[in-house]
Amino acid sequence: MGGYQIVVCGSIVPDPLQTLEPVTGPVGPALKNELMLPAVLDPWAGHALFEAAHLASKTPGSKVWLVSLGPKAKLQQVMMAVGQKVPFELVAVDGPAGGFLDGHETAAALADAVKAIPGIDRARLLVFGGWESASRGAGATLQMLGERLEIRDQFQGVDQISPQPDGSLEIMERVEGGQHQVSLVASPPALLGWATGSLPEPRNNPQVGMANMKAIMPALQKAKPAKIGVGDIQYLAVTLPKAQRETRVVKNMPTDEIAREIVEWISKD
Amino acid sequence: MDTILFLSHTEQDGTLPKAGLEALGAARALAQALQATLVAGVFGKATQPAASQLAGSGAARALAVTGADFADARYGTDAAAAEALAKAAGATLVVAPHTSRLARVAAGVAYRLGGRVDTHATALLAKDGSPALTRWFYRQRMEATLKRTQRPWLILLDAGCHPAFRPEGGAPSLEEVPVAVADAQRRTQVKGFKAPKSDAQTIRPDAKLLFVAGAGWTKKQADGKPHAEDAEKLILGFLAASKASLGSSKSLVDLSGEGNAVLTFMSHLNQIGQTGATPRHPKGLATCCHGEEPHVVGWRFVNERRAVNLDPNCGWARGKADVVYVADAFEVMAKVNALLAKK
Numbered sequence: 001m002g003g004y005q006i007v008v009c010g011s012i013v014p015d016p017l018q019t020l021e022p023v024t025g026p027v028g029p030a031l032k033n034e035l036m037l038p039a040v041l042d043p044w045a046g047h048a049l050f051e052a053a054h055l056a057s058k059t060p061g062s063k064v065w066l067v068s069l070g071p072k073a074k075l076q077q078v079m080m081a082v083g084q085k086v087p088f089e090l091v092a093v094d095g096p097a098g099g100f101l102d103g104h105e106t107a108a109a110l111a112d113a114v115k116a117i118p119g120i121d122r123a124r125l126l127v128f129g130g131w132e133s134a135s136r137g138a139g140a141t142l143q144m145l146g147e148r149l150e151i152r153d154q155f156q157g158v159d160q161i162s163p164q165p166d167g168s169l170e171i172m173e174r175v176e177g178g179q180h181q182v183s184l185v186a187s188p189p190a191l192l193g194w195a196t197g198s199l200p201e202p203r204n205n206p207q208v209g210m211a212n213m214k215a216i217m218p219a220l221q222k223a224k225p226a227k228i229g230v231g232d233i234q235y236l237a238v239t240l241p242k243a244q245r246e247t248r249v250v251k252n253m254p255t256d257e258i259a260r261e262i263v264e265w266i267s268k269d
Numbered sequence: 270m271d272t273i274l275f276l277s278h279t280e281q282d283g284t285l286p287k288a289g290l291e292a293l294g295a296a297r298a299l300a301q302a303l304q305a306t307l308v309a310g311v312f313g314k315a316t317q318p319a320a321s322q323l324a325g326s327g328a329a330r331a332l333a334v335t336g337a338d339f340a341d342a343r344y345g346t347d348a349a350a351a352e353a354l355a356k357a358a359g360a361t362l363v364v365a366p367h368t369s370r371l372a373r374v375a376a377g378v379a380y381r382l383g384g385r386v387d388t389h390a391t392a393l394l395a396k397d398g399s400p401a402l403t404r405w406f407y408r409q410r411m412e413a414t415l416k417r418t419q420r421p422w423l424i425l426l427d428a429g430c431h432p433a434f435r436p437e438g439g440a441p442s443l444e445e446v447p448v449a450v451a452d453a454q455r456r457t458q459v460k461g462f463k464a465p466k467s468d469a470q471t472i473r474p475d476a477k478l479l480f481v482a483g484a485g486w487t488k489k490q491a492d493g494k495p496h497a498e499d500a501e502k503l504i505l506g507f508l509a510a511s512k513a514s515l516g517s518s519k520s521l522v523d524l525s526g527e528g529n530a531v532l533t534f535m536s537h538l539n540q541i542g543q544t545g546a547t548p549r550h551p552k553g554l555a556t557c558c559h560g561e562e563p564h565v566v567g568w569r570f571v572n573e574r575r576a577v578n579l580d581p582n583c584g585w586a587r588g589k590a591d592v593v594y595v596a597d598a599f600e601v602m603a604k605v606n607a608l609l610a611k612k
Contacts, residue, residue: 013407016543016566017562020407022411029413031407043543043544044544099407102385104385107380134408135406135407136406137406138387138388138389140376140386140388141376143373143375144376146377147377152456153345153456154344154373155344156372156373157369159537172463173373174369176368176369176474177470177472177474178471178472178538179463180463180464181369181459181461182459182461182462182463183459184457184458187456195537196537196540197537198537200523231419232385232417232418232419233416234415234416234417235415236413236414236416237413237414238413240410240412241412244588244589245589246588247585247586247588247592247593249581249595250592250594250595250596251581252595253596256604258577258594258604259604259605259607260608262575262601263609263612265575266477266478266511266513266552266554
């Protein structure tokens, strides 16, 4: 086998430290000042990318693509940072990436982008992504992408992939109760929605950054536009949760007293 | 008129999971509100024990896909079973529990049926005679009420959002729906389960209390040295005495992943927040955790919140907790453990 072809699908989300406020946009709900908010690569998609690069580095002949759908200007900003981390080839799709959009339409645009990658070989194909986004958080887009690509071996909440000597892949998925389900898939193609995996975020590598940048700018320039909307969804209301709590800040209370209060509190039904 | 399919897998013993009974309760209430037809559909290695749990649900039909091929949670066979049940029911709405097993296949099944899907629903409603749901966006930062026109519409209901259905009366007879399984659907084999690296099971979804340990437990203390071993004893001692579920901030589990000398029982599975879990517990106690927004979004469904922190200006004190004790968590938890031991 000539290594894996790993296609990572990952979009951008507002920096988690930003305050988010819903507003009504032309096609449905949106975020206030959405285009002004600093963006980051969707965290679980980021883990998928780092795991993909790690797997590719251990398997000669492998290659990683990052298929990313988002506003071109925002993608450029985020790729400047992500491109320093691990080697990949960007496939950019120019379109909106908000949480209120319909995952069905997003999956269709991503499927078109993946199918258009030259030389994709199903026998070597692994499709990665985050198991849920930090925007819509549905865990649906990747599954529908898999169906569109006719990949019927799918895994969600993945924390580990281990290639076996016979070409099969052992995969650990999160299930209830803090456990992992361990499965063995005979061979690619397979689709994996990643949770956090087990790798720390790679340090910036200037050499990787230089190599990536040569291809990132042309990829952004030739990004195909995708028309993504809310589909058949009718939003009846979008609200922020209730205002802040009235916090009682307890200072100078003896430790014994604090402990007694906590034990009383946790013992109360 | 809508036909609502309550869809669930069964456990290994053939009974419905608790979240399944909750989804059944929600599907039944929605069917009554919409005057819709309710159909039940279950799949698994064994399904007969589930029949008695459907008793009194008002389901017009009870369908089942049963067999060894459906014993394990596997995309190929689970999706085939769910697709067959939805088609056999003629469902326009499918209500299912948001278990890991159904979350793996629901969107794929919706695609096959030419329908749409919404997951992590927190409530099902009847609005002007049509179904609607509520769910959160941007990791529990804002809540939306929405409906769809496309059918079938598959909805996964989060656990803990609706009272579980209580069966009464005689069990309906199950109508078996045949599903042919090809070798291509068996390319994946489930080998078993693995518990996280820990001395004890620390994740307890049904616990009344969530105990969160932040990175402060591993920092240098008043004597200028870290005391990770003491922290481990205090935390595990508290978990044993209180039966609480253990959560963590991202910074602490990241430290574990980077090989630092830290809390050995902590893994990414314990992580709460933006890139972790959003568990449901009546109470939560945060210790040595700053309570910044990316972490606190994971506390959206924790009702009563208290925190122990040395910093009186930490995030918890800014309206995110009900009570913040400005104190040393090592000292407080040692006293708490001593009090619990006396009980």
